[in-house]
Amino acid sequence: MRTDIGNALGGEPALTRDALDELDADVAAAHERIAAGMADDEFGYAALNLPETADPERIRAAVEPFADSEAVLTVGIGGSALGAATLSNALASDIDAYYLDNVDPEHTTRLLDSLDLSRTAVNVVSNSGTTAETLSNFLVVREAMESAGVDWTERTFVTTGPEGNLRNLATKHDLPALDVPAGVPGRFSVLSTVGLAVAAIQGHDIDAVLAGAAAERERLAGSLYDSPAYAYGATTYALAQRGALTNAFMPYAESLETFAEWFAQLWAESLGKDGQGQTPARALGATDQHSQLQLYRAGPRDKLVTLVRPTERADRDIPETDLEGLSYLGGESLGTLLDAEFEATEASLTAADCPNVRLEIDRVDERGLGELLFGMEAACVCYGELADLSTFTQPAVEWGKKAARGLLGGGEFEEAEAVRGKDRLVVE
């Protein structure tokens, strides 16, 4: 992974090279803390050891019984789906991958009706084993399999922690079960069983994913000028300190669209606490040049833009044409056009004093994805250290979970009732 922070300097909010040099001393201290956490396999920091500690052989062996599948259906939400989805939506495979990571009845019914459940492997993923959406979807999927005359215990495997409903279910029905590694929060689990099981079934080279991640891990160092990951973490932190509270994250590859979703959970859930944080806004290049760019260039000076691209792609030529004003495109390729759009957008942001950072990998392949995923995780941990945040927890999500349970009679939760009782102001 290459991180170019040149255009992050000298815009609005204003960040100078001197300020970045000054911050580098804090990056050295942050790296020391991170390295110590990794050495002790501490909660959260243990995720940065996965390039070394993940066991691809064991993952392949566990999913081997499902190698004959024509599709994999993952039932999981948040970190229990987004990492695996990032890999399967970025890489081509003959085995299709689907994700039930919401409880929308219409979508769930349409998806289940479209699948041959007798040829589908069902991967139920939950670190806690208690997430309502995941367990409800699993019960619905199991019922659909039974209605289709499919023995669900033959087609289902689980990925979960040492305890919880899912672990009990696996034990009771003797289902293949993968362990979520200890000390790894969901949103940091893509380089583990959680993110790699589906990729293994789809025949992707999970060793190469881990090798790309390991290469990025090797580059963690005591200076932002030596580590592409820390360069990104420190620069985005420094810009947030100066008012860039939105990070428009814009990959220039359709295959990286889900990567932006994965990044949004990582950045929001890790850094959004104690009144701090930087709002990740998912975008896609070149598409959102035609929807969001106006705001980025001419709106409030409260954001940075992260532009992500592979520098090599399988390309496609644009035929010669005599269409009025389009001859300049003839003979070019879609890839050269996309790169021109990338560089033009980067220049247009810089010309409008909108800070922007460029992230590049060689190709969207297993190794490149490993570099990006690990790089962003390490960048996030670095940002969290600099901001003195507890990067690996997400206490603020519990209120809503309790409230939903309360609304369904699953336990008293007065606070929710108090809020729900507030006067409504409906205009219709």
Ligand SMILES: O=P(O)(O)OC[C@H]1O[C@](O)(CO)[C@@H](O)[C@@H]1O
């Ligand atoms: O893997 P689990 O425990 O089902 O949790 C799913 C997701 O829900 C969260 O806990 C947030 O509610 C995320 O941190 C996590 O990735």
